[in-house]
Amino acid sequence: MAYHSPYRPPPHISHPPDQGFLWNIFQRVDKDRSGVISDSELQQALSNGTWTPFNPVTVRSIISMFDRENKGGVNFNEFAGVWKYITDWQNIFRTYDRDNSGFIDKNELKQALTGFGYRLSDQFYGTLIEKFDRQRKGQVAFDDFIQCCIVLQRLTDVFRQYDTDQDGWIQVSYEQYLSMVFNIV
Amino acid sequence: MAYHGYGAAPGGFPPAQQDPMYGYFAAVAGQDGQISADELQRCLTQSGMSGSYKPFSLETCRLMISMLDRDYSSTMGFNEFKELGQVLTGWRNVFASYDRDHSGTVEGHELQQAIAGLGYNLSPQAMNIIMKRFSTNGRIPFDEFVSCCVKLRALTDQFRRRDQSQTGHASFGYDDFIQVTMNI
Numbered sequence: 001m002a003y004h005s006p007y008r009p010p011p012h013i014s015h016p017p018d019q020g021f022l023w024n025i026f027q028r029v030d031k032d033r034s035g036v037i038s039d040s041e042l043q044q045a046l047s048n049g050t051w052t053p054f055n056p057v058t059v060r061s062i063i064s065m066f067d068r069e070n071k072g073g074v075n076f077n078e079f080a081g082v083w084k085y086i087t088d089w090q091n092i093f094r095t096y097d098r099d100n101s102g103f104i105d106k107n108e109l110k111q112a113l114t115g116f117g118y119r120l121s122d123q124f125y126g127t128l129i130e131k132f133d134r135q136r137k138g139q140v141a142f143d144d145f146i147q148c149c150i151v152l153q154r155l156t157d158v159f160r161q162y163d164t165d166q167d168g169w170i171q172v173s174y175e176q177y178l179s180m181v182f183n184i185v
Numbered sequence: 186m187a188y189h190g191y192g193a194a195p196g197g198f199p200p201a202q203q204d205p206m207y208g209y210f211a212a213v214a215g216q217d218g219q220i221s222a223d224e225l226q227r228c229l230t231q232s233g234m235s236g237s238y239k240p241f242s243l244e245t246c247r248l249m250i251s252m253l254d255r256d257y258s259s260t261m262g263f264n265e266f267k268e269l270g271q272v273l274t275g276w277r278n279v280f281a282s283y284d285r286d287h288s289g290t291v292e293g294h295e296l297q298q299a300i301a302g303l304g305y306n307l308s309p310q311a312m313n314i315i316m317k318r319f320s321t322n323g324r325i326p327f328d329e330f331v332s333c334c335v336k337l338r339a340l341t342d343q344f345r346r347r348d349q350s351q352t353g354h355a356s357f358g359y360d361d362f363i364q365v366t367m368n369i
Contacts, residue, residue, distance in 0.1 A: 120360065120364060121364065126259075127259075127368055128367060130259045151367070152363065152367075155362070155367070156359075159359055168359045169356055169358050170357055172354065172357070173353055174348075174354075175307065175310070175311050177340065177355065178307070178311050178314070178315075179310070179314050181366050181369075182315055182318050182336070183314060184366075185336065185366055185367070
């Protein structure tokens, strides 16, 4: 069944980065030296390969994933997680951007998501590109690719919450359906 | 009964007639007679469809196209554009009736009343989620109101199709759930 397969970035067997190396990066990104990297500081440090700012919605999602104290940013300890998360995504993106264009087109997206375990219709990949492609190129840049995967993951998580017998089906009331979805899309 | 109905489509539609909107549409549409989200954005502004409110965001335009996009082309033809115009007029009238101070925004509780006025019968919990999702500092601008209405209409439509006997409950398989939700 499609959604029992792992859809998170496949574990990348990388050596944990040297703490000194990470600290250097942290200091460079933490421009105001507050000890906490904010959304805007992280956004400025990340590149989507298009010379336009990194998707702020994606930045927010990433920070909130690792911000354990709800402070609106990440400290050095939490930053290690952020660094690994982004590095993993970079590796995945490079893996599936087969023509090295710096963008993932519909076919490459299909390969990637199928690789993660999703079984979706061909037409749907077109819908995903249309929905997430902020550059209006008909392909997704690095940040939009991450955003697409994050949303798919959230929808899968919420579906799982309701699929108590894990048979791939849920029965929901109209209100439950709205609540499930409005929080995500 | 647990559920009272999904809500009506907004407004009544005036009979089709020779449409002055065609001029605005043709001005942006290419030879294929279809318009994309950014062209729709221009078209709606030029034709005064956003009224005195700020122009629609590109994201809202993309939503409006997908709401009526029956051939999955991600573009809109003239008939769909006409239909959109009628729907928007209905929503704009509802919004305007609550935007009494003409600020271009409505407050949370007014959004609740507006949504109820459109025929949606939602619990306070569901309305809370919606209000949080679409408001900034407790206020909802027209563009976000339209975004909310489009999503509500699309989600309700999808739910209805899976609850033909109107029990108020529907079943979704996983693949279907993902695709339906992402299409909105």
